[in-house]
Amino acid sequence: MTRHDPVLISGCSSGIGAATAAALVRAGHTVYATARQIETLADLEALGCHPLALDVTSEESMIAAVKTVEAEHGQVGTLINNAGYGEYGPIEESDLGRVRDMFETNVFGLARLTQLVLPAMRRSRSGRIVNIGSMGGRITFPVGGFYHATKYAVEAISDALRVEVKPFGIDVILVEPGMVRSNFESRMNESLEAGTGADGEDTAYADLLAANEKNATGSYANDFIATDPESVAAVIVKALDSARPRSRYVVTSAAKVMINLRRFGGDRVWDRAMRKQFGL
Ligand code: NAP
Numbered sequence: 001m002t003r004h005d006p007v008l009i010s011g012c013s014s015g016i017g018a019a020t021a022a023a024l025v026r027a028g029h030t031v032y033a034t035a036r037q038i039e040t041l042a043d044l045e046a047l048g049c050h051p052l053a054l055d056v057t058s059e060e061s062m063i064a065a066v067k068t069v070e071a072e073h074g075q076v077g078t079l080i081n082n083a084g085y086g087e088y089g090p091i092e093e094s095d096l097g098r099v100r101d102m103f104e105t106n107v108f109g110l111a112r113l114t115q116l117v118l119p120a121m122r123r124s125r126s127g128r129i130v131n132i133g134s135m136g137g138r139i140t141f142p143v144g145g146f147y148h149a150t151k152y153a154v155e156a157i158s159d160a161l162r163v164e165v166k167p168f169g170i171d172v173i174l175v176e177p178g179m180v181r182s183n184f185e186s187r188m189n190e191s192l193e194a195g196t197g198a199d200g201e202d203t204a205y206a207d208l209l210a211a212n213e214k215n216a217t218g219s220y221a222n223d224f225i226a227t228d229p230e231s232v233a234a235v236i237v238k239a240l241d242s243a244r245p246r247s248r249y250v251v252t253s254a255a256k257v258m259i260n261l262r263r264f265g266g267d268r269v270w271d272r273a274m275r276k277q278f279g280l
Pocket residue numbers: 010011012013014015016017035036037054055056057082083084085086105109132133134135136176177178179180181182183184185187229
């Protein structure tokens with residue numbers, strides 16, 4: 001079994017990050033579980049994870065976290081770039097300040113943390129970078145355009161990086177979950193309320209937003225479509241324990257079906273499916 005320890009994970013206060021930290025420490029990995037609010041990591045610490053404060057929008061915070069791990073182990077063995085959230089809204093009505101903040105976390109935070117761990121990985125000629133992308137980096141739903149843009153960016157960064165760092169013995173792995181029950185949905189709903197006229201009074205897209213809400217609620221409640229963070233964690237454990245990990249892991253059958261529909265159906269089929277789904 002290949003081990004690239006210690007593992008540093010961003011965004012472990014809830015959801016996929018918390019489940020992954022728990023699964024990896026149970027599998028015997030050395031895990032640095034991080035969050036903006038370190039007190040949210042008490043349960044993971046009880047399981048044996050090392051808790052660390054980490055805000056991926058803060059240069060000082062990222063440098064401090066990487067330095068702590070490197071001081072104790074020489075290098076980060078595996079970086080899991082998980083921190084992220086969805087700022088939702090129709091393109092026309094989205095608040096671009098809030099959209100920029102999302103890019104800062106989902107794209108620039110991931111990129112900067114990666115830059116910080118790479119020199120030590122290159123020196124030892126070993127390491128793994130796991131980026132939590134999304135099926136939303138392969139397919140796009142209306143109302144999610146800016147969130148999808150961050151995940152398409154993660155795809156491009158991962159594809160370039162994978163080739164760039166292979167000669168140094170470093171693997172880059174993209175994990176592309178479908179719908180996962182976590183705090184993601186409630187944060188998406190908060191963003192819709194805060195960032196757009198989602199109350200139906202100030203928006204030209206009231207019907208679209210209502211359809212989006214109905215679709216999201218229905219999908220997250222549907223066991224054939226949505227899964228729990230533990231399923232994503234299990235895939236990540238498998239990828240990390242594999243001697244030759246794949247470059248991409250799509251999680252959930254529903255995500256695989258939708259990615260294939262998009263890929264083989266082309267724009268016409270996809271747009272028709274979206275218009276039907278959103279009543280447009
Ligand atoms: P979640 O439960 O909301 O977890 C998101 C995590 O990101 C939280 O720990 C949050 O910490 C952290 N975070 C946000 N901003 C941060 C920052 N500036 N610095 C450090 N941490 C920050 O949602 P999740 O579903 O587990 O999301 C994890 C990843 O999976 C995200 O990248 C998301 O895009 C991706 N994903 C989710 C789904 C889904 O349907 N849920 C599907 C595909 C991909 P705080 O508590 O401090 O905010």
